[in-house]
Amino acid sequence: MNVVDNDLLICGGGYVGLGVAVAVKTAAPDLRVAVIDAAPEGVWKKDQRASAIAAAARRMLEALDLWQEIEPDAQPILEMIVTDSRTSDPVRPVFLTFDGEVTPGEPFAHMVPNLTLVGALRRKAEALGIEIHQDAAATALDTEGNTARVSTSDGRQWTAPLVVAADGVRSALRDMAGIKTTRWDYGQSGIVTTVAHERPHNGRAEEHFLPAGPFAILPLKDNRSSLVWTERTRDAEALVNGDELVFEMELERRFGHHLGTLRLDGGRRAFPLGLTLARDFIKPRIALAGDAAHGIHPIAGQGLNLGFKDVAALAETIVEAARLGMDIGSTAVLDRYQIWRRFDTFQMGVTTDVLTRLFSNDVAPLRMARDLGLGIVDRLPSLKNYFIRQAAGSADAAAPRLLRGEAL
Known part of the structure; x- marks a missing residue:
């Protein structure tokens, strides 16, 4: 049996798993850090999606010397x-507008292609000497004693005082650890695609609440936009798998003509939408991060940013404990991470759940109430500024250091 000993083992090589690895290794270069069960290069390089990176997450990327590589492909959201x-309405009245700056000259978010983000993280991890193992899946977990042991399908065993499960919303390690989840399905799927358009978007993001769910238009570089289009699951599957002309016609009905002629600039995929919250974020020798701990509806565009908050909090917890000579996989150490992240995650999960149920319908009394609420918020600058700061991740004075742009 080939046994590989480490100080920190991370299962899952997406932006969260790589983020934890890079953050910890940058601050504590003597720790042996390995990433297993990472997506093969041929898989992540085909990801055509883009993600909204809030100002706090951008500060973390700057502190880790990653933003300079990412910034040329990043489109600031300026409005x-x-x-x-309804889809059939000839005019869509604007109920709420936001200035896109959290502080003067600092956009509250940027849109970044996933390929750019994950590519920068992987190159940084390799430069730091972090081993990335992508050819085998985790098959067993043993957390007895002072060391966790993960077996992989290639016959290896990987040991470390702490294992981080960052292997997605259907986390195998979470299940192996016996951590239960609260989960329900919305009966919706999010269609993700990219379009090129004739006129410039000028950095403006749009969210249209339609009866089937939100339709978000998010600006990208080079007169392109990323779409997150929510439909009932059956309708979404029919649109994605059906005739391209029908798809383009339905897209144009929702997108409108304000940016001129549209054309698809990539593939179209649909992802089922639901809420998944882990009941515990930690067990002895294991910590959950990213979608393994929480999967939320994209209505607020906060999924990636919740994951980066996990990265910042977990990395700070690990690094400070290691510097003090503490056992980084002990419950006493990991409790700090759980306290830091669980309530915020629960709060965001409840918020997105309420928003999804409130806005994904065509019930007249609810429509009147929500439109009144949006109108009131639009007329209260201090309340709008609070929401901007929340979306940017800048409202929490006790945020982890990386989210404030400070090195660990």
Whole structure:
């Protein structure tokens, strides 16, 4: 049996798993850090999606010397509008507008292609000497004693005082650790695609609340936009698998003509939408991070940013404990991470759940109430500023250091 000993073992090589590895190794270069069960290069290089990176997450990437590589492909969001209408309505009144700056000259978010983000993280991890193992899946977990042991399908065993499960919303390690989840399905799927358009978007993001769910238009570089289009699951599957002309016609009905002629600039995929919250974020020798700990509806665009908050909190917990000579996989150490992240995650999960149920319908009394609420918020600058700061991740004075742009 080939046994590989480490100081920190991370299962899952997406932006969260790589983020934890890079953050810890940058601050504590003597720790032996390995990433297993990572997506093969041929898989992650085909990801055509883009993600909204909030200002706090951008500060973390700057502190880790990653933003300089990412920034050329990053499109700042300079303005955001919110409408509430039916697909057939000839006019979509704007109920809420946001200036896109959290502080003067600092956009509250940037849109970044996933390929750019994960590529920068992988190159940084390799430069730091972090081993990335992508040819085998985790098959067993043993957390007895002072060392965790993960077996992989290639016959290896990987040991470390702490294992981080960052292997997605259907986390195998979470199940192996016996951590239960609260989960339900919304009966919706999010269609993700990219379009090129004739006119410039000028950095404006749009969220149109339609009866089947939100339709978000998110600006990218080079007169392109990333779409997150929510439909009932059956309708979404029919649109994605059906005729391209029909798809483009339905897309144009929702997108409108304000940016001129549209054309698809990539594939189209649909992802089922639900809420998944882990009941515990830690067990002895194991910590959950990213989608393994929480999967939320994209209505608020906070999924990636929740994951980066996990990265910052977990990395700070690990590094400070290691510097003090503490056992980084002990419950006494990991409790700090759980306290730091569980309530915030629960709060965001409840918020997105309420918003999804409130806005994914065509019930007249609810429509009147939500439109009144949006109108009131639009007329209260201090409340709008609070929401911007929340979306940017800048409202928490006790945020981890990396999210404040400080090195560990």
